[in-house]
Amino acid sequence: MRFVLVVGNTETAAIDGLSGAGASPSLRRHTPAADAEILTYGQPVFTPVTPVSPTGCPTPAVVTRAVREQLGFPVLPVGAGLAARTGAPTLTVGDTPGAEIRADVAVPDAAGLRARGRELGGALPDERLLLAESIPGGTTTAMGVFRALGEPYAVSSSLPENPLARKREVVTAGLAASGLELGATAGAPTQALTMMGDPVLAVLAGLVEGATASGGTVILAGGTQMLAVAALVRHSGVTAPMSLVTTCFLLDDDSADIREAAAEFDVSVRLAGERIAEQTGPPFDRFRAGEAKEGVGMGGALAMARQADVSTATLRTAIERCYDRVVTSDGS
Amino acid sequence: MRFVLVVGNTETAAIDGLSGAGASPSLRRHTPAADAEILTYGQPVFTPVTPVSPTGCPTPAVVTRAVREQLGFPVLPVGAGLAARTGAPTLTVGDTPGAEIRADVAVPDAAGLRARGRELGGALPDERLLLAESIPGGTTTAMGVFRALGEPYAVSSSLPENPLARKREVVTAGLAASGLELGATAGAPTQALTMMGDPVLAVLAGLVEGATASGGTVILAGGTQMLAVAALVRHSGVTAPMSLVTTCFLLDDDSADIREAAAEFDVSVRLAGERIAEQTGPPFDRFRAGEAKEGVGMGGALAMARQADVSTATLRTAIERCYDRVVTSDGS
Numbered sequence: 001m002r003f004v005l006v007v008g009n010t011e012t013a014a015i016d017g018l019s020g021a022g023a024s025p026s027l028r029r030h031t032p033a034a035d036a037e038i039l040t041y042g043q044p045v046f047t048p049v050t051p052v053s054p055t056g057c058p059t060p061a062v063v064t065r066a067v068r069e070q071l072g073f074p075v076l077p078v079g080a081g082l083a084a085r086t087g088a089p090t091l092t093v094g095d096t097p098g099a100e101i102r103a104d105v106a107v108p109d110a111a112g113l114r115a116r117g118r119e120l121g122g123a124l125p126d127e128r129l130l131l132a133e134s135i136p137g138g139t140t141t142a143m144g145v146f147r148a149l150g151e152p153y154a155v156s157s158s159l160p161e162n163p164l165a166r167k168r169e170v171v172t173a174g175l176a177a178s179g180l181e182l183g184a185t186a187g188a189p190t191q192a193l194t195m196m197g198d199p200v201l202a203v204l205a206g207l208v209e210g211a212t213a214s215g216g217t218v219i220l221a222g223g224t225q226m227l228a229v230a231a232l233v234r235h236s237g238v239t240a241p242m243s244l245v246t247t248c249f250l251l252d253d254d255s256a257d258i259r260e261a262a263a264e265f266d267v268s269v270r271l272a273g274e275r276i277a278e279q280t281g282p283p284f285d286r287f288r289a290g291e292a293k294e295g296v297g298m299g300g301a302l303a304m305a306r307q308a309d310v311s312t313a314t315l316r317t318a319i320e321r322c323y324d325r326v327v328t329s330d331g332s
Numbered sequence: 333m334r335f336v337l338v339v340g341n342t343e344t345a346a347i348d349g350l351s352g353a354g355a356s357p358s359l360r361r362h363t364p365a366a367d368a369e370i371l372t373y374g375q376p377v378f379t380p381v382t383p384v385s386p387t388g389c390p391t392p393a394v395v396t397r398a399v400r401e402q403l404g405f406p407v408l409p410v411g412a413g414l415a416a417r418t419g420a421p422t423l424t425v426g427d428t429p430g431a432e433i434r435a436d437v438a439v440p441d442a443a444g445l446r447a448r449g450r451e452l453g454g455a456l457p458d459e460r461l462l463l464a465e466s467i468p469g470g471t472t473t474a475m476g477v478f479r480a481l482g483e484p485y486a487v488s489s490s491l492p493e494n495p496l497a498r499k500r501e502v503v504t505a506g507l508a509a510s511g512l513e514l515g516a517t518a519g520a521p522t523q524a525l526t527m528m529g530d531p532v533l534a535v536l537a538g539l540v541e542g543a544t545a546s547g548g549t550v551i552l553a554g555g556t557q558m559l560a561v562a563a564l565v566r567h568s569g570v571t572a573p574m575s576l577v578t579t580c581f582l583l584d585d586d587s588a589d590i591r592e593a594a595a596e597f598d599v600s601v602r603l604a605g606e607r608i609a610e611q612t613g614p615p616f617d618r619f620r621a622g623e624a625k626e627g628v629g630m631g632g633a634l635a636m637a638r639q640a641d642v643s644t645a646t647l648r649t650a651i652e653r654c655y656d657r658v659v660t661s662d663g664s
Binding site for chain 1: 373374375377378404408409410419420421422423424452455456457
């Protein structure tokens with residue numbers, strides 16, 4: 001098994017009120033770069049800011065990293081249009097962040113990103129890939145892709161109150177700017193990505209296609225963004241089995257109809273994180289309050305911890321230690 | 333501890349008769365990229381060729397990777413002027429391969445590479461760094477740096493018969509092309525690197541400076557190239573303790589006076605690999621014949637295996653398995 005974290009940026013995250021993946025739009029640009037560093041080193045290295053939400057909720061990378069410190073699984077950070085420098089070793093498949101989806105074209109090189117993702121997915125020697133993402137604004141681009149494909153599903157949010165109305169407004173404006181009707185790109189995933197997606201979705205879709213075509217198994221570790229990946233590959237005719245692992249925090253969010261979408265795309269769903277939901281203390285209280293519900297493969301990592309019989313006490317301590325390290329590294 | 337593998341290329345490797353790190357000059361370009369892949373995945377991924385010497389000796393990366401499969405130590409591949417694409421996640425600090433040392437300038441951005449290496453060495457959270465290299469032609473550039481600094485030491489070779497006369501000829505031509513007398517850059521390591529070095533040496537020198545300045549410990553895992561790094565940082569005034577771990581294959585090579593040079597630069601030396609030297613079979617026979625004596629931190633990895641009490645049988649099986657995987661992956 002290899003944990004593949006695809007990191008990138010989209011200008012869509014700079015639209016006011018959409019994303020909680022970073023304390024402000026300018027700090028948010030650093031979140032994917034910092035998440036890759038935290039997953040690799042357990043703390044930021046070059047990134048000048050601690051990735052927290054506007055209210056101080058830590059990035060879910062602290063949970064994924066804490067599990068990794070217990071299990072030692074191999075990680076592959078893949079760069080798909082990072083806007084900030086990262087100190088994590090990264091396999092770069094794209095250099096350019098995505099444009100705003102309200103521009104006429106959001107991802108000019110979507111075809112190339114998808115093709116390079118496909119090549120990588122087919123070349124990796126691992127039988128199983130656990131695929132995860134970090135891209136602020138990513139639930140809005142996921143909604144954009146759903147609508148372009150003609151899929152009606154809602155998306156989740158890293159904020160406690162999901163700004164769904166705002167996202168719909170942005171997506172509607174994006175479709176209009178691209179000259180697209182709802183469902184205009186059904187069966188044409190590259191066109192959906194080009195007009196309404198982001199570089200991370202393009203690479204993830206390619207990774208799924210490449211890995212499944214060469215007989216590998218993929219597990220989508222995440223929420224509605226990973227379901228948008230499933231939608232994209234189903235619209236390109238991939239029929240291989242897919243499963244999704246996500247946190248219970250995410251499914252508690254009744255604005256996101258994960259199960260219905262998963263059934264539609266023939267994706268089996270597993271939940272993880274029930275033990276974390278019962279803990280109290282700074283990071284856990286934030287997660288339970290509905291912040292940073294998913295991302296950086298948090299649910300997938302927690303499922304691995306459960307499968308490996310990591311005790312609740314060990315998991316709790318590991319998360320707190322990683323949280324402290326990440327929070328206190330700020331400004332050093 | 334983190335195992336930092338600095339990979340890059342120099343046009344010096346294309347000079348006839350200098351390097352055994354690859355079957356031919358054009359295939360040799362891929363060796364560092366492939367070594368990073370083998371260390372990361374246990375086999376080449378994107379690299380189209382199996383890195384072997386002209387006579388078929390496998391890259392020492394198979395030994396380092398085999399040890400890693402037993403111990404699971406974290407690796408950081410650092411890109412310092414790779415000439416070929418790698419499928420390994422890499423922290424890129426320089427994009428441009430080094431020129432031939434017979435050109436007037438070998439590494440135009442040596443100052444920048446050294447500075448970025450220094451920044452990275454100071455930023456990594458690990459208390460101990462084990463530093464290794466992969467760059468075909470690297471012993472010739474190491475000799476170039478020694479001479480530019482006024483140091484008289486010989487260098488080793490990845491070939492059974494060290495082409496020392498040819499290296500001296502190239503270095504003499506390089507000094508002349510750069511307008512340098514022997515020792516002209518003593519005390520000026522960046523100038524030595526710019527005129528006679530390679531990008532990997534520049535980054536390694538910076539890494540040592542950055543790590544030791546912030547209180548970290550560095551272990552140089554390699555042969556005469558790593559001693560050239562020690563020479564560079566001693567010439568820049570670094571007085572921190574340094575140690576070198578290298579294979580017994582290397583010290584058997586009487587053309588390289590490792591111990592004398594190490595004493596001069598106040599570097600303690602440890603040997604590793606005695607158990608490997610006693611094994612027979614395809615990879616071991618080649619190593620014992622004096623091919624691929626060091627590189628990719630082979631000696632450092634073998635020392636870790638000994639320290640962790642990995643049995644000889646386990647080590648032997650792991651190396652054979654990795655060797656088979658790397659050799660059979662060719663052309664797939």
